[in-house]
Amino acid sequence: PVIGKEFPLVEAAQAHGAVMEPGALGKIILVTESKK
Numbered sequence: 001p002v003i004g005k006e007f008p009l010v011e012a013a014q015a016h017g018a019v020m021e022p023g024a025l026g027k028i029i030l031v032t033e034s035k036k
Helices: 009-020
Strands: 003-008 027-031
Touching: 003 009, 009 027
Parallel strands: 003 027
Antiparallel strands: none
């Protein structure tokens, strides 16, 4: 799969908007913070 853009999980609403835009290509990835 082609990754179009990555978003932090807290920006899930913006990620949804990005995937719904006309001409959006690739998958949207939600990234969680890792606690080290």
